[in-house]
Structure formats: structure tokens, C-alpha cells
Amino acid sequence: MKINHSNDIKYIGVNDHDIDLFEGQFDVPLGMAYNSYLVLDEKTVVFDTVDARFAQEWLGNIKRELSSRSVDYLVVQHMEPDHSANIALFAETYPDAKIVSSEKAFRMMKNFFGDDFASRRIVVKEGDKLSTGSHEFVFVEAPMVHWPEVIVTYDTSTKTLFSADGFGKFGANDVEDPEGWDCEARRYYFGIVGKFGVPVQALLKKAAGLDIRAILPLHGPILDTPETIAHAIAQYDTWSSYRVESEGVLIAYTSVYGNTKKAVLKLKEMLEARGCKKVALADLARDDMHETIEDAFRYGKVVLATTTYNSGIFPFMYEFIHHLLERNYRDRIIGLVENGSWAPTAARTMRSMFEKSQGIKFCDNVVTITSALNTSSEGSLAALAEELVSL
Numbered sequence: 548m549k550i551n552h553s554n555d556i557k558y559i560g561v562n563d564h565d566i567d568l569f570e571g572q573f574d575v576p577l578g579m580a581y582n583s584y585l586v587l588d589e590k591t592v593v594f595d596t597v598d599a600r601f602a603q604e605w606l607g608n609i610k611r612e613l614s615s616r617s618v619d620y621l622v623v624q625h626m627e628p629d630h631s632a633n634i635a636l637f638a639e640t641y642p643d644a645k646i647v648s649s650e651k652a653f654r655m656m657k658n659f660f661g662d663d664f665a666s667r668r669i670v671v672k673e674g675d676k677l678s679t680g681s682h683e684f685v686f687v688e689a690p691m692v693h694w695p696e697v698i699v700t701y702d703t704s705t706k707t708l709f710s711a712d713g714f715g716k717f718g719a720n721d722v723e724d725p726e727g728w729d730c731e732a733r734r735y736y737f738g739i740v741g742k743f744g745v746p747v748q749a750l751l752k753k754a755a756g757l758d759i760r761a762i763l764p765l766h767g768p769i770l771d772t773p774e775t776i777a778h779a780i781a782q783y784d785t786w787s788s789y790r791v792e793s794e795g796v797l798i799a800y801t802s803v804y805g806n807t808k809k810a811v812l813k814l815k816e817m818l819e820a821r822g823c824k825k826v827a828l829a830d831l832a833r834d835d836m837h838e839t840i841e842d843a844f845r846y847g848k849v850v851l852a853t854t855t856y857n858s859g860i861f862p863f864m865y866e867f868i869h870h871l872l873e874r875n876y877r878d879r880i881i882g883l884v885e886n887g888s889w890a891p892t893a894a895r896t897m898r899s900m901f902e903k904s905q906g907i908k909f910c911d912n913v914v915t916i917t918s919a920l921n922t923s924s925e926g927s928l929a930a931l932a933e934e935l936v937s938l
């Protein structure tokens with residue numbers, strides 16, 4: 548990947564097309580990139596390592612860019628193993644290099660590698676600086692974006708923000724994402740840091756005081772035009788403050804024998820007939836769970852439709868609501884559709900799960916289906932559609 552805004556910052560990351568699940572849970576059909584950067588100043592600096600499976604490729608990238616030079620510093624911004632796995636190998640390969648990181652990160656190194664590199668470490672905190680010749684790097688603490696030890700780094704000479712996990716996206720860098728940056732960046736954001744809106748807001752406040760000409764994240768493409776930078780920051784502001792991004796309704800459902808599915812298809816039709824321009828439909832048992840999570844945050848209105856099951860709700864709906872709750876789901880309108888052949892209680896169960904959530908408003912019209920749609924439940928669906936478009 549080319550770095551346009553600086554001749555002496557080199558991309559030394561890798562693309563992963565073999566991964567099945569990123570971080571053990573995220574489907575990544577476009578692969579994944581683990582970014583790493585090398586600064587060739589009077590002193591040389593590597594920013595972060597890569598996933599363990601790419602150790603040799605990464606070391607080869609460093610060597611190729613260094614020519615006959617060596618590395619003076621490794622800056623470790625984040626200790627999650629997709630970035631940190633090769634710290635010990637790096638330390639062995641470049642025995643004179645210093646390792647620069649936060650105190651918490653060194654404690655994690657001890658746990659991961661049995662070594663906190665005491666004789667060669669430089670512990671940095673908020674505002675500390677590292678000068679390498681023409682570059683001056685300022686370290687900024689970014690706890691919980693996405694782990695507690697995270698730092699990001701601002702290069703005052705090139706106005707570059709090395710943003711760690713922030714502003715990353717799913718997808719390898721050597722494939723064109725047909726949907727552009729937003730879709731997989733949003734799925735990544737709500738999947739990975741969605742819970743940490745407050746810390747992300749804190750980081751954005753710090754970033755607002757900086758003149759940023761390029762963002763170099765640890766996943767996904769470099770952002771190096773004023774438009775892409777402004778857009779990414781604005782999207783992060785919306786997402787981390789839990790604001791609605793787009794007008795629309797998400798209908799998330801489970802259906803055991805197809806009757807609840809028939810009902811939600813009908814509801815979609817009713818909403819569209821009433822002028823609703825965007826109705827996203829997600830089968831929680833079959834569609835990508837994290838795609839549905841991002842849609843739940845993207846839109847302001849969500850309909851949850853499920854069956855009563857073992858005196859509770861169908862497992863995929865339970866899992867979905869659990870994902871929303873652990874990401875502090877809030878400030879949304881929720882409509883409920885329940886199905887049950889003898890004692891439908893799913894709506895009550897779903898409502899109670901959001902008891903502690905802030906700013907959730909439930910629609911007055913709750914649709915109860917007893918096995919299959921009939922004239923009465925179709926009437927309730929129409930009333931729910933009417934209410935949703937009126938809110």
C-alpha cells in the first residue's frame with residue numbers, strides 16, 4: 548500500500564486471505580489486513596507488529612525497506628495479538644532496538660511473552676514525545692479503544708495520526724471493497740469497539756485539537772485526503788455518540804417454520820407502502836449477526852420478531868439482544884412482534900431485556916401471532932407499521 552503524504556513512512560503490513568474468523572468471531576469475506584509502518588528517519592521506527600501467521604512476511608517487509616539499516620524503535624500501540632504477536636521475535640531479530648509503549652502494555656507483554664523487556668523499554672504516557680530527526684512523535688493515551696493499554700501516536704512533522712484500531716475496517720488492502728469504506732468500517736466499529744462509545748468520544752476530542760493530514764490505522768486503508776479524513780471522523784462521532792446515522796427500519800427476526808417470516812415480509816411491505824424508503828430485513832439464524840448489529844445502530848427504528856421458545860425467546864434473538872445490550876444500545880424506537888402457539892410471551896421477555904437501557908421507546912402496538920397470521924394479527928401489523936412511520 549502506498550503512503551502518498553510522506554516519502555519516509557513505509558507500509559510494511561500484510562494481507563490475510565486465509566483467516567476463517569477474525570478475533571474468533573467475525574466473518575471477513577474480503578480478508579483482513581494487519582497494518583504496520585516503518586519510519587526511515589535519522590532513527591528508524593516500526594509501528595506495531597502483525598498477526599503471528601505472517602511473522603516471516605512482515606520481517607521480510609521490514610528488511611526490504613530498511614536496506615542495510617537497522618531498527619531503533621518498535622512502538623507498540625496495542626497488545627491484542629493481531630498486532631502484538633511478533634514483539635518477542637522482533638526483539639530477538641533487532642537486539643539493539645528499544646521498545647516504546649505504555650506501562651499497561653509492558654505488563655501485558657510480561658503475560659504474553661514472559662518478558663517485559665525491562666532493559667530496553669521506554670515507557671510513555673499522555674503527551675510524551677519521541678524525536679527521531681525530522682519527525683517528532685507525540686503519544687496520546689486512548690484507553691479502551693479497544694483495550695486499556697492503547698496509545699495512538701501523532702507525528703507533528705507530517706501531521707500523521709497512527710490510530711491503532713481506530714478508523715480500521717474489515718477487509719484486506721489488496722482487494723477493492725465494492726461497498727467503499729463505510730460498510731465494513733461500521734461493522735468493524737460496532738463489532739469491536741461499539742461498547743466503548745465514551746472512550747472513543749474522549750479520543751475524538753483529543754483528535755479535534757490536531758491538524759490531521761493522514762490517518763494510518765492498524766487495519767484497512769490509509770486515509771489521506773481531507774474528504775476521507777473528515778468523513779471517517781464524522782462517522783466515528785455519530786457511531787460513538789449512539790446517534791442515528793440513516794433514516795430506516797431494521798426488522799430482525801427468527802422464524803422456526805416460516806410463519807414469523809411471512810409476518811415480517813408483510814410488515815416490510817406495509818412499511819414501504821407507507822413511504823418508508825429503507826427497510827432492512829435480517830434473519831438472525833442465517834444472516835451475518837454483526838451486519839445486523841451494525842444496522843441496529845445505523846437506523847433509528849428496529850422491529851424484533853421472534854417466537855416464544857422454552858418459556859423464553861428463540862436463541863438467535865436472545866443472542867442478538869445480548870449483543871445490543873453489551874454495546875450499550877440506546878436511544879432507539881423498538882417494535883415487538885411475538886409468535887407463540889399456546890402461550891406467547893416473547894414480547895414481554897424482549898421488553899424486559901432492555902429494562903436498563905437508556906432512551907429506548909417501545910411502540911404501543913405489539914403484534915401477537917398465535918401460530919400463523921390471521922385477519923386480527925394482520926390488523927395489528929398494519930397498526931405497528933402506521934405507528935412506526937408516524938414516529
Ligand code: FEO
Pocket residue numbers: 625627629630693694712765766
Ligand atoms: Fe486489531 Fe484490538 O486489535
